Amino acid sequence: MPESLSRAVRWDTVVGALLIVLLLLSFGCVDGFGNALNLSFLLGNTLPIALIALPMTLLVVSGEIDLSVASTAGLSGAVMGRLWNEGMAIETIVPLCLLLGVCCGLVNGLLVTRLGLPSLAVTIGTLAAYRGIAQIVLGSDAVTDFPTQYLDFAAGRIGDTFLPQAFLPFLVLLAVAVVALHATPFGRSLFAIGASEEAARFAGIRVRRQKLVLFVLTGLMASLTGVFWALHYASARYDNATGLELSVVAAVLLGGIDFDGGRGTLGGAIAGVFLLGALQNVMSLLNVSAQSQIVVTGVLLVVSVLGPRVARQISVARAGRRAADPTPTP
Template sequence: MTAENVLTRVVTTSTPAHAHPAWRRWLLTREAAIIALLLVVVLVALSSVRNFGSPLTLTYLLRDIAPILLIALPMTLIIVTEEIDLSVASVLGLSSVITGVLTAAGLPFPLAALAAVVAGALCGVVNGFLVTVVGLPSLAVTIGTLALFRGIAVGLLGTTAITDFPEFWTDLAKASIPGTPIPAIMIPFVVLAIVFAVLLHATPFGRALYAIGLNKEAAHFSGIDVARSKFTLFVLSGAVSGFAGVYFTLLYSNARGDNATGLELQVIAAVLLGGVSIFGGRGALHGVIAGVLLIGTLGSALRLAGVSGEVINIITGVLLVLSVVSASVLAWARSRRTAAIGRRRLRAARSSADLQT
């Protein structure tokens, strides 16, 4: 089999089977199931949870999940390639500290924010170098850099916090789109979501990412620069995490080394819940966005209903486990079905050959 044929098979299996009708490709998917579940949760919450339908609830909900929505975009692409980045929350915390320290030193806020985003990208360079050049597993690398970046952030500020930021920028972070309860941060998120969606679903680079996730050796022999593709994703993850850190700092008017501790677990949970396979090669951004909204909406409704944070964490964990288990079950069922089809075709071919002889 030629390299081109290998790539064709890999890319074909990474996306929906285009032999099926369009309605089946869109409706009979895990992403559609998550969207449907999100709608059910919203309807139930509207009918049974007091004040859930108020504009203020929507505003606070979208503000709170905005960092998760942002970081989930590059995280989706990374997990599609069968890698992972556990350092994103630490990068967010470090960029928050850098924003605060530089602002307190008198640097104009836009320059401080730009420096924080660049610092995030450099953190991604470190991760990407260790994974793609040194050849270390991304899980081990990003567990290490999770502690490293968090340690640097805490070391820069200690137990203190910087809370004095230009009022114009803090007001902007908390502002809503005029005439709506939708926070202004949704504008850059939508722009980034479109960019990442086009990159993943409508470019050769995106198809290459699916191919890498399914079989990186086959992708390599098909001419795909696996190392450069993964390196690019880690840099993007760092930069977006840095931007999320700037927003997080302004939203809460607080730069601390422990900002967003544990956020990486929420991001990964949302990505997996949204239909991205932890084994790589499968996933779609619209499912991930629905997964983030589902977790955020469920948490908001339960808090308004008086449910404790511990119970909410348990429910989120159960959803994550179910999503991973269901993905494995579906993959097993799909492989069994494919094998059965192959056996039927082989029997049909043998019968045809027997008739000809």
């Protein structure tokens, strides 16, 4: 097993263990955590983060990032509400919203890959631009009268279980993303790009095209998340999903995806997503304020960046000491 992958696996194990410990403590010590309604809320509220985390993981592995995902989701929801008010059928609106997400991702990707601009700066700019366009499209209105069957799908549960109906399509998307990242030449090329873009280019990998595809996929999933958000919460507003990008990035990095690219696993990212979702749910049950929850998310983001780096530095230091020590280890 390559050294970088073994590090990611070890970090994944830590995150997975923390998730299990948190769930066990929550079931035993937090009133109301284990009932079906709360577990359904937990999964339903975590799904928007998980949906965007799928392409975001691939993007960060390649050494890029997209901070405009929440604004893209908000723009998608705003357009959905405006078109519904105009009398358009929901079956037509959803594909148009997805196409809009593709366009948003394409704009980000072209600015990064064709003009050579840093993705962090580009997507901070489009974060503001897309949110502003969403406000222009819908104003301060809230659209709530969507078809009942779509609202039931986005917010309903499978029979008497706690599993949301939308969880099954997410599992399909998760399986596709895992195979794409860890079992295809495309996924291997992303790790190569993240590790060394110049070396990947010399190896014949079309770096710019690969990154452009990732930005488009991220925009597509962000717009799908915007549609799901509007239906799940039965409200399309221009400010839907505000701040979601912080949770997505925190969860992905917490799962062991290296911010510099080239390291990590999708399993670790999803473990980070549900660890963050469970922690937010527990804090809500304990009546922790929304502002304090944001602080905790920010702290986790810092820890998720520092943790793997510190672990690698310790590992390198130990390896250096072992190499310098001539005394054989008994």
